[in-house]
Amino acid sequence: MNNQFTKNFGAFEDDGLNPTASSVATHLYDYGNLSVKNGWIKDGMVFVKCMRESLAEKINVSVDTITRTLRVLEDKGWIIVKRQRNAANIYFLPKYYDLNSDIKQQNATLENANCNQSQTNFKQSYTNETDVTCKSSKNKQIEMPKTKIGNEENKQVKISGFDRMQNLVDSLKQKACFGHDLINILVKYSENTGVLYNYAKLIFKAKKTVIAKLVQNGKPEAKDALRFENNISLMPELTDFMKSLIIKTRCTKSIKNVAGYITKSLHEFFKDAVGGYMSIERHAKLVKNNKGFNIPIIKLDK
Missing domain, CATH: 1.10.10.10 (Winged helix-like DNA-binding domain superfamily/Winged helix DNA-binding domain)
Structure with missing residues (x-):
């Protein structure tokens, strides 16, 4: 051995x-x-x-x-x-x-x-101003940001596919506040960094669009409702939803525009999430103010 x-x-x-x-x-x-x-x-x-x-x-x-x-x-x-x-x-x-x-x-x-x-x-060398592009079989090509290497002449940096994936995962954890289970699901169904980036991008764009529309329609509470740190049920529900959504798009041949289908589905998901969150918040306020609980007080004979 x-x-x-x-x-x-x-x-x-x-x-x-x-x-x-x-x-x-x-x-x-x-x-x-x-x-x-x-x-x-x-x-x-x-x-x-x-x-x-x-x-x-x-x-x-x-x-x-x-x-x-x-x-x-x-x-x-x-x-x-x-x-x-x-x-x-x-x-x-x-x-x-x-x-x-x-x-x-x-x-x-x-x-x-x-x-x-x-x-x-697996380990690729990139020179100054190298464009890194990733492509999946079903999702359209995504152009990743340019990698800045430095001013030194003939300098090369070797970046492995695993390192790029790990960097993206770390970013989703720390900056995007994605939960561990959601990241695991996205990584599991991502053949490469481009696919993972694409899924994360669709989630962000859909959430941002829903917030903007609801705020414009006089519902500023949508920001709090769709903030992962506030809505504790949002992340586990999103994890299950994305898993079923990815599997469905990969198993259903009639779905031609995968990105469009996922985006539309995420819009509905986030709208429902806002409605559910606000219902819970209203209920909590009623309980706090003792409204809706008119329990009569009965004096017992000694």
């Missing part, structure tokens, strides 16, 4: 994975070493192909145990699963280079990775 194998196993244990999950994750990431040599890199991530039966035999557990364990790893963000019919599933390893920083990256080729020529390495 090599040092890197042991190191990875320890990293998975530190993340709170049980021994079985740590073992499965370690084997998948160990297979990633061969994938790197073969150039199996797609959309900025190393990937492996593996049958559940093979993992079960390797680790000496049942196939059902492997299935449950893979779900745990997927929820934890260690793998992204692309399920295939009558073929081995494809497991993307989004944190491969984070764990194996000492392993030199190799380019993917058409012969051994079956990737398009436009696909790039």
